[in-house]
Amino acid sequence: MRVIRDNVYSVGALDFDRRIFDKLIPTPDGTTYNSYLIAGSEKTALLDTVDPTKSDTLFRNIAKTGVSKIDYIVCHHAEQDHSGCINEALLLFPDAKVVTNSKCKEILMQHLETDDEQFIIVEDGQELSLGDKTLKFIYIPWSHWPETLASYLPQEKMLFPCDLFGSHFATSSLFADDYCTLYESAKRYYAEIMMPFHGQIKKNIEKLSQYEIKIIAPSHGPLYDKPEMIIDAYKDWVSDNVKNEVVIAYVSMHESTRIMVDYFVDALIERGVNVWQFNLADTDLGKLAMSLVDAATIVIGTGTVLTGPHPKAAYACILANALRPKTRFASIIGSYGWGGKMPEQIQQLLGNLKVEFIEPVISRGVPKEEEYKKLDALAEAILAKHRQIGII
Numbered sequence: 310m311r312v313i314r315d316n317v318y319s320v321g322a323l324d325f326d327r328r329i330f331d332k333l334i335p336t337p338d339g340t341t342y343n344s345y346l347i348a349g350s351e352k353t354a355l356l357d358t359v360d361p362t363k364s365d366t367l368f369r370n371i372a373k374t375g376v377s378k379i380d381y382i383v384c385h386h387a388e389q390d391h392s393g394c395i396n397e398a399l400l401l402f403p404d405a406k407v408v409t410n411s412k413c414k415e416i417l418m419q420h421l422e423t424d425d426e427q428f429i430i431v432e433d434g435q436e437l438s439l440g441d442k443t444l445k446f447i448y449i450p451w452s453h454w455p456e457t458l459a460s461y462l463p464q465e466k467m468l469f470p471c472d473l474f475g476s477h478f479a480t481s482s483l484f485a486d487d488y489c490t491l492y493e494s495a496k497r498y499y500a501e502i503m504m505p506f507h508g509q510i511k512k513n514i515e516k517l518s519q520y521e522i523k524i525i526a527p528s529h530g531p532l533y534d535k536p537e538m539i540i541d542a543y544k545d546w547v548s549d550n551v552k553n554e555v556v557i558a559y560v561s562m563h564e565s566t567r568i569m570v571d572y573f574v575d576a577l578i579e580r581g582v583n584v585w586q587f588n589l590a591d592t593d594l595g596k597l598a599m600s601l602v603d604a605a606t607i608v609i610g611t612g613t614v615l616t617g618p619h620p621k622a623a624y625a626c627i628l629a630n631a632l633r634p635k636t637r638f639a640s641i642i643g644s645y646g647w648g649g650k651m652p653e654q655i656q657q658l659l660g661n662l663k664v665e666f667i668e669p670v671i672s673r674g675v676p677k678e679e680e681y682k683k684l685d686a687l688a689e690a691i692l693a694k695h696r697q698i699g700i701i
């Protein structure tokens with residue numbers, strides 16, 4: 310338990326050991342499940358709970374504050390890493406009400422089977438008095454799920470935006486201090502959680518700009534007492550700007566595709582185009598996602614397996630397609646032994662991306678002089694596209 314401000318406590322849990330989230334997202338720096346307790350002169354509110362695996366920590370921390378009665382459990386987001394201990398909290402504090410919006414209530418009733426009688430529904434902009442403190446609720450939909458809600462505590466100018474501005478970063482520092490490390494962690498988190506909704510996130514950031522914010526207290530990672538660092542980073546990530554970068558995600562079985570990738574990477578670098586190269590055989594998909602936040606172009610490299618892309622390349626395409634980066638251009642390089650429709654299948658798998666496809670380069674077996682010329686031409690075409698949109 311840590312005191313953030315008078316009668317405002319951090320009661321959540323650190324999870325240094327967590328290495329994967331949703332059985333999908335690598336979390337090399339662990340994570341935190343932040344929960345906050347605000348004791349007003351009349352009422353006390355608990356803002357979110359923690360992942361059920363850390364419920365003991367949450368309730369031990371609440372006890373350490375000396376608070377013995379909770380009137381409101383504010384649920385900003387129904388995902389279980391924040392809502393998963395609500396039922397246990399209601400058993401310990403049976404008079405408490407769950408304060409949330411109607412969409413979140415609907416999801417909670419499905420996931421947790423929370424009793425209908427226990428809810429107080431709040432509208433966008435509505436306030437809840439705790440006596441000498443007030444919570445104002447701000448709808449920030451799709452700041453991960455459609456129901457996501459933030460709270461603002463005007464007396465301390467604190468914003469509680471749940472997943473928004475979060476990071477999977479376990480640290481004993483209450484406030485962000487190592488900005489270099491945290492920037493990477495926050496960007497990785499943005500790429501995996503927020504990027505699919507970047508248009509809505511942009512609107513939410515504009516909506517929040519009307520509030521004077523001195524502290525951002527997200528639901529994952531450290532708090533920000535210099536909020537401009539994370540707000541400015543988000544403004545950059547959600548902008549329409551892309552960088553002079555090509556992400557090459559590839560997998561090669563018999564070296565032909567790898568030889569093509571190596572040649573192609575050199576061809577791009579020699580033309581002044583920056584490259585992120587990922588071997589899908591053993592890459593960190595979080596790093597791949599992070600690189601897609603800014604890159605102007607994505608190139609998938611793969612051999613052909615039973616007429617289609619290698620399953621690891623297909624998986625990367627499905628992930629990129631779900632994350633919907635603002636990438637402008639795409640292409641494919643690769644090889645085949647006897648036939649197939651690999652390029653067509655990759656284009657279909659990337660169907661959500663608003664990209665212009667540039668002519669693929671596909672080699673039968675090992676690349677030969679003709680394919681090297683085509684790889685040079687592809688590098689030249691990407692350079693021209695990047696010049697055309699003014700990023701080089």
Ligand code: FEO
Pocket residue numbers: 386388389390391453454472528529
């Ligand atoms: Fe941290 Fe969307 O839950």
